[in-house]
Amino acid sequence: MSGELKSLESVLDKYIPEDELREVKRILYGKKLGKLSLPASAEALATERDFELAGYVFEAKPEEMRHPRLVNIGLIQNQIVLPTTAPILQQREALCQRISSMIEVAAQCDVNIVCLQEAWTMPFVFCTREKQPWCEFAESAEDGPTIKLMQELAKKYNMVIVCPILERDELHGDILANTAVVISNSGKVMGKSRKNHIPRTGDFNESTYYMEGDTGHRVFDTQFGKIAINICYGRHHPQNWMMYGINGAEIVFNPSATIGALSEPMWAIEARNAAIANSYFTCAINRVGTEQFPNEFTSGDGQPAHKDFGNFYGSSYVAAPDGSRTPGLSRTKDGLLVSRVDLNLCRQVKDKWDFRVSSLKY
Numbered sequence: 205m206s207g208e209l210k211s212l213e214s215v216l217d218k219y220i221p222e223d224e225l226r227e228v229k230r231i232l233y234g235k236k237l238g239k240l241s242l243p244a245s246a247e248a249l250a251t252e253r254d255f256e257l258a259g260y261v262f263e264a265k266p267e268e269m270r271h272p273r274l275v276n277i278g279l280i281q282n283q284i285v286l287p288t289t290a291p292i293l294q295q296r297e298a299l300c301q302r303i304s305s306m307i308e309v310a311a312q313c314d315v316n317i318v319c320l321q322e323a324w325t326m327p328f329v330f331c332t333r334e335k336q337p338w339c340e341f342a343e344s345a346e347d348g349p350t351i352k353l354m355q356e357l358a359k360k361y362n363m364v365i366v367c368p369i370l371e372r373d374e375l376h377g378d379i380l381a382n383t384a385v386v387i388s389n390s391g392k393v394m395g396k397s398r399k400n401h402i403p404r405t406g407d408f409n410e411s412t413y414y415m416e417g418d419t420g421h422r423v424f425d426t427q428f429g430k431i432a433i434n435i436c437y438g439r440h441h442p443q444n445w446m447m448y449g450i451n452g453a454e455i456v457f458n459p460s461a462t463i464g465a466l467s468e469p470m471w472a473i474e475a476r477n478a479a480i481a482n483s484y485f486t487c488a489i490n491r492v493g494t495e496q497f498p499n500e501f502t503s504g505d506g507q508p509a510h511k512d513f514g515n516f517y518g519s520s521y522v523a524a525p526d527g528s529r530t531p532g533l534s535r536t537k538d539g540l541l542v543s544r545v546d547l548n549l550c551r552q553v554k555d556k557w558d559f560r561v562s563s564l565k566y
């Protein structure tokens with residue numbers, strides 16, 4: 205094989221005969237999801253802008269007492285645009301342009317809530333353990349430049365935007381945090397959720413920059429449903445997922461940055477298992493590409509120093525409380541995954557399986 209594998213699904217599709225493939229996919233992915241029909245104009249723009257666009261439908265049973273609660277969720281995965289040696293402002297502006305152009309396509313697909321990848325405004329610099337110039341990417345979670353841009357887009361497209369950034373908290377000693385900002389569809393900053401488990405494993409040692417967040421397990425009651433954000437490394441901790449469920453989340457996003465050599469076999473399991481265990485939808489997002497840094501760094505594992513982090517494998521997906529899931533986006537290419545979910549499925553699955561988490565004391 206030359207180069208990176210495009211996706212697991214592309215290999216299954218290529219080599220497994222059609223009738224067996226259907227059964228293989230049922231066993232691997234759960235009940236078959238419908239394809240979401242997306243506007244031809246959106247498909248054309250995605251092709252022109254060179255990113256993958258895919259759409260799926262998660263259905264729930266009709267109920268007599270409740271209307272369906274349909275929500276279109278968009279997940280965006282991307283590589284950095286400019287080399288890490290370009291001026292910081294140019295790197296950020298190039299990413300802002302790229303993401304704005306992808307959000308425009310999400311709007312054409314009637315996306316209600318979009319979530320971007322972890323620290324999307326920058327390369328994943330934390331492996332270098334160098335503070336400068338990287339700390340210059342940090343911005344205020346309340347009114348930083350990227351937040352203002354996302355506020356404009358949220359209002360323009362009537363879309364909730366979950367915007368994970370490197371935060372600089374100027375009101376509290378200028379500390380840094382790895383933070384997801386939730387912007388309502390009216391363009392208001394609803395609040396923020398900080399990464400609460402910080403990796404200290406190999407190249408992923410982010411504690412040089414920031415420590416465990418102090419925002420607990422916040423749930424944001426948006427117009428389109430109750431959402432929460434469990435940033436990257438938090439997905440390895442079942443109790444973390446559980447707390448968002450106890451606090452009432454219906455959709456939990458997991459914006460991430462992780463590489464194949466470390467976590468890929470776990471990727472398809474953890475967020476999906478959380479969806480099953482907590483009767484909510486989970487959305488796992490990972491960046492793509494290999495990022496080269498100017499100076500060598502070591503991983504503390506006896507191996508030679510190196511300038512890159514390895515390949516971020518994308519593979520973003522959505523999983524439902526009944527265990528069904530979408531195929532992953534590409535392992536190598538930018539992409540937008542649109543999933544239409546019916547939030548009624550959360551309670552339907554609780555009633556069926558009784559995996560309830562509750563804050564009530566009996």
Ligand SMILES: NC(=O)NCCC(=O)O
Binds near residue numbers: 435460
């Ligand atoms: N960004 C981040 O927390 N990465 C840690 C590695 C992983 O959790 O796979």
